[in-house]
Amino acid sequence: MFSPENEKKIDEYISHYPVKRSAILPALHIAQIEHGYVTDEDVQYLARRLDMRVNEVEEVVTFYSMYSRKPMGEYKLQVCRTISCHIAGCDKITEHISDKLGIKVNETTPDGKFTLQEVECLGYCDLAPVLQVNFDYHEQITPERTDEIIEKLK
Ligand code: FES
Structure with a gap:
């Protein structure tokens, strides 16, 4: 399911907690790094691995905006609303990015x-x-600075 290194990391996270299910957040993070998003197989596998029900894993994935259930772009441009x-x-920032890249939210x-x-x-x-771009934060963002960031990433 995961690379041997990531399987080892999950084992290590599990060992930090008194119950397996407490490792769900870092385990999902690993799944997302490994596959680019949280796949159906990841949800089922982690449910078995962490003694959870599939719908419980699904609830966690859909609650946190840092996890995605569908393939994402290389750079996630996340505007706080x-x-x-x-x-x-922030609406102006979202609109500006949307116009610049020709895509809607999500x-x-x-x-x-x-x-x-x-x-x-x-x-x-x-x-x-x-604006958060993957793991980087950009505060007091303006449309002009947004353009600079996007151009650099292209
Ligand atoms: S409202 Fe808190 S960072 Fe946007």
């Missing part, structure tokens, strides 16, 4: 490079609006 970012104009560019998403609070409310 919660209150501080909303007041600071769509991926045809070349598989970018996926645009709206997410809940990223924890940098005092520096709104915030």
